[in-house]
Structure formats: structure tokens, C-alpha cells
Amino acid sequence: MRLGSLQLAHPYCLSPLAGYTNLPFRLVIREIGGVGLCTTDLVNARSLLEGNPKACLLTQTCPADSPLAVQLFGNSPEYMRDAAVLLESQGVASVDVNMGCPVPKVCKTGGGSAMMADAAAAARIVGGMVAAVKIPVTCKMRLGWDDENITAPDLARALADVGAAAIFVHGRTREQGFGGRVNLGGIRAVVEAVPRTPVIGNGDITTPDAAKVMLERTGCAGLGIGRGALYNPWIFRHIAHFLHTGETSPEPSFEERALVMSRHLGLMVDVFGEKSGCCMFRKIGPWYARRLGPSHEFNRRITRLETRAQFDEIIAWYREWRKQFLDERGELQPRFCSPQPVASFLLDQDATADGTRPVPVPKGPVTYW
Numbered sequence: 027m028r029l030g031s032l033q034l035a036h037p038y039c040l041s042p043l044a045g046y047t048n049l050p051f052r053l054v055i056r057e058i059g060g061v062g063l064c065t066t067d068l069v070n071a072r073s074l075l076e077g078n079p080k081a082c083l084l085t086q087t088c089p090a091d092s093p094l095a096v097q098l099f100g101n102s103p104e105y106m107r108d109a110a111v112l113l114e115s116q117g118v119a120s121v122d123v124n125m126g127c128p129v130p131k132v133c134k135t136g137g138g139s140a141m142m143a144d145a146a147a148a149a150r151i152v153g154g155m156v157a158a159v160k161i162p163v164t165c166k167m168r169l170g171w172d173d174e175n176i177t178a179p180d181l182a183r184a185l186a187d188v189g190a191a192a193i194f195v196h197g198r199t200r201e202q203g204f205g206g207r208v209n210l211g212g213i214r215a216v217v218e219a220v221p222r223t224p225v226i227g228n229g230d231i232t233t234p235d236a237a238k239v240m241l242e243r244t245g246c247a248g249l250g251i252g253r254g255a256l257y258n259p260w261i262f263r264h265i266a267h268f269l270h271t272g273e274t275s276p277e278p279s280f281e282e283r284a285l286v287m288s289r290h291l292g293l294m295v296d297v298f299g300e301k302s303g304c305c306m307f308r309k310i311g312p313w314y315a316r317r318l319g320p321s322h323e324f325n326r327r328i329t330r331l332e333t334r335a336q337f338d339e340i341i342a343w344y345r346e347w348r349k350q351f352l353d354e355r356g357e358l359q360p361r362f363c364s365p366q367p368v369a370s371f372l373l374d375q376d377a378t379a380d381g382t383r384p385v386p387v388p389k390g391p392v393t394y395w
């Protein structure tokens with residue numbers, strides 16, 4: 027997939043998850059493989075220009091973290107343009123504009139999903155950015171404000187007309203939050219509205235099967251994956267393998283997951299320091315544990331994590347404790363595996379009707395996106 031001048035090795039992109047898609051997580055995802063582009067959490071354009079330390083930390087990167095898109099939000103054409111210029115000068119591969127964030131603080135300034143309601147204003151901002159930089163400028167949106175106001179196709183057309191290099195679209199409305207179904211027909215309408223611009227379909231992709239269905243039913247050029255990557259950092263590699271060969275990859279073993287978890291924590295400690303890194307990892311560890319079998323006590327210990335050494339002790343304890351749930355080959359007995367979340371668009375009826383679970387929504391600074 028090509029975003030303007032940027033050729034991606036894979037058409038699978040890490041979707042921004044504020045509070046999660048920081049440098050350590052992106053590096054872990056990249057080291058596992060299969061991902062074509064990673065995006066930062068959303069960053070306030072004005073704060074970035076003013077050198078606000080928190081905003082600058084969100085854009086912290088390193089050579090291995092490439093290609094990187096930084097997601098900006100804001101309603102001022104000047105700030106958005108200047109922030110894009112600044113990011114280009116720092117070597118960022120592309121800039122994404124947030125048009126999907128439903129958080130009141132962002133919307134009331136005319137940014138985030140408020141932009142979906144005013145295509146002309148959004149196009150002015152994006153057009154100004156495109157004219158000022160050589161790197162691709164992309165846009166990320168929901169389908170619209172609510173079912174009565176599906177604005178994404180018209181908005182995408184207006185943005186493609188001013189040079190947006192790609193459109194990322196989460197197939198839900200703002201009103202839906204994370205409930206209900208991802209509307210694949212809605213994403214397809216965006217694909218049809220901008221035939222010369224790649225559209226990246228997003229929402230609920232947690233398995234290679236779901237990825238295939240999203241691509242086939244929408245005609246989208248690429249995939250954006252957020253919560254699915256938190257739930258399973260191997261997802262990009264598994265999707266790439268499945269779509270290339272038709273074969274399903276084996277599940278990573280406990281030891282492989284423990285190794286990646288340890289690497290993730292190590293990177294968090296390197297980037298944020300031991301105290302903050304461990305504190306931030308308290309909400310990450312339980313996501314890994316979702317695939318490890320019974321994990322209540324593991325989670326209780328992880329949510330009190332203070333040092334790197336403590337993590338090694340917790341893993342050593344957990345390795346022994348969970349043996350009671352394994353079969354003679356050392357595999358987790360099926361009755362102790364928790365049901366995997368299933369994409370809403372793969373279900374016939376209510377997501378919970380047949381024992382399957384909807385894709386969980388992480389806790390964070392925002393309640394829903």
C-alpha cells in the first residue's frame with residue numbers, strides 16, 4: 027500500500043490508542059513483525075508547537091520506530107500546518123489528522139469528531155497541511171455523528187480533493203461509541219467515494235479471519251488495528267501470514283508471551299524510567315494475561331508492580347502456579363482458555379448471545395473513542 031510518497035511494506039497499520047501506543051508498545055509490535063505503519067497517540071498541535079513536555083513525549087521516537095505517523099488534533103489551520111512542518115523536519119514519515127475523537131474537550135474546540143460535521147473547515151485545515159509538507163497527510167474518522175448523519179463519504183471526498191494521502195475509517199458512528207456493529211457497508215461507501223485514495227478499514231479486527239472479511243466486504247486497501255493489537259501483539263504477523271498463505275499461525279507459547287511481555291516492560295523502563303515504566307505497565311500486563319488462562323492473582327500482583335525485578339518474580343511464580351491448568355503436553359487445557367473476542371461484523375446476532383465476547387475496551391484517559 028502506498029500513502030502518497032510513502033511505500034509501506036505491509037498494508038496493516040497500528041491504530042492510535044491514547045495512553046497505549048507509546049514508543050515501547052510500537053517497538054514491541056514492530057519487533058514481532060507484520061505491521062506496515064504505526065501511529066502515535068493523538069497530539070495537540072498547539073501544545074507540540076509550544077514545546078509542551080507531555081506533547082513532545084508523545085512524539086518520542088527512535089530509528090527502529092519507523093515508519094511512524096504522528097496523529098495531530100486541533101482546529102486552527104495555522105497550528106496544524108506548522109505542527110506538520112515541525113514533524114516533517116524531525117523525520118516523521120506521515121502526519122494523521124484526528125477527526126474521530128468524541129471526547130468533549132477535543133470536540134468543543136472544533137477538532138476530533140466535530141470536524142466530521144464541517145467538511146469545508148476540515149478540508150481547509152488538511153489542504154493547508156498538504157501544501158506545506160512533502161510527507162503524506164492522512165485523516166482518521168468515524169462514519170459520521172450518528173446514523174442520520176453519515177458524513178464520511180462526503181468528507182473523505184472533500185479531503186481527497188485537497189490531497190489527503192489516505193483515509194482511515196472506523197466503521198462506527200460517534201453516537202455508537204464502541205457498541206453495536208462495525209458497519210462494513212459504511213466503510214465500503216467511503217472506498218467508493220474516493221476511488222484514487224487508499225482507504226484503511228478499522229474496527230474490531232482481532233483475528234486473521236476478521237481481517238479477510240473486512241478487506242473482502244469493503245474493498246479497503248489496508249487495515250487499521252487498535253484493540254486487537256493490545257489483545258494480541260502478534261496479530262499483524264498472523265494476518266500477514268494468513269492472507270499470504272491461507273494458513274493459520276500457531277498461538278505463541280507461554281514462554282514466548284512471557285518473553286515479549288518482559289521486553290515490553292524493559293522498553294517502558296528504558297523510555298520512562300523504572301518507577302513510571304512499571305506503573306504504566308500495570309495496565310498492560312493484564313492484556314497479555316488474557317491469553318494465558320486463569321490470571322486473577324497474576325493481575326492483582328501486576329497491578330502493584332514497582333520494579334523490574336518484581337516482574338521477574340511474578341512471572342516465575344505464575345509459571346509454577348499455572349501448571350495446575352496444563353495438560354500432559356504442557357498446553358493450557360481448553361476449559362481454562364477464556365473465549366476470544368469476536369468482531370461484531372462476524373456475529374449474526376447479539377455479540378454475547380452465543381458465549382462469544384465483544385472486543386474489550388481498555389480503560390484509559392478517555393472512556394470511549
Ligand SMILES: Cc1cc2nc3c(=O)[nH]c(=O)nc-3n(C[C@H](O)[C@H](O)[C@H](O)COP(=O)(O)O)c2cc1C
Pocket residue numbers: 041042043044045066067068097124125126127166196228229230231250251252253254385387388389390392395
Ligand atoms: C483507549 C483508546 C484510545 C484511543 N485513542 C485514539 C486516538 O488517540 N486517536 C484516534 O484517532 N483514535 C483513537 N482510538 C480509536 C482507535 O484508534 C480505533 O479507531 C478504535 O479503537 C476501533 O478500532 P479497534 O477495534 O481496532 O480498536 C482510541 C480507542 C481506544 C479504545
